[in-house]
Amino acid sequence: MEILLISECILIIALVVFLFASMRIITYKSTSMGLIGTSSLTLAITLVLVSVGTMWNIGFFKDIALALLLLGIVGTIAYATILRRA
Numbered sequence: 001m002e003i004l005l006i007s008e009c010i011l012i013i014a015l016v017v018f019l020f021a022s023m024r025i026i027t028y029k030s031t032s033m034g035l036i037g038t039s040s041l042t043l044a045i046t047l048v049l050v051s052v053g054t055m056w057n058i059g060f061f062k063d064i065a066l067a068l069l070l071l072g073i074v075g076t077i078a079y080a081t082i083l084r085r086a
Helices: 002-026 031-055 061-085
Strands: none
Touching: 002 031, 031 061
């Protein structure tokens, strides 16, 4: 049980580093890099929600993470479609 808790803490730390890297990618001037950054940001936030929800037995984390993941993907596709037309 102790090794599982340690590995989850290491995963959360790695995901926080990934969140900062995603924020850095979002700030680039290119639109495609912004799309990549926002997609990776929603993925990282979803994984943090799942890992924190698993650690502390929160009951509704799966619903929030699934909604965030689906809305992030739909938003990215919609934004890419609008950019393609312009």
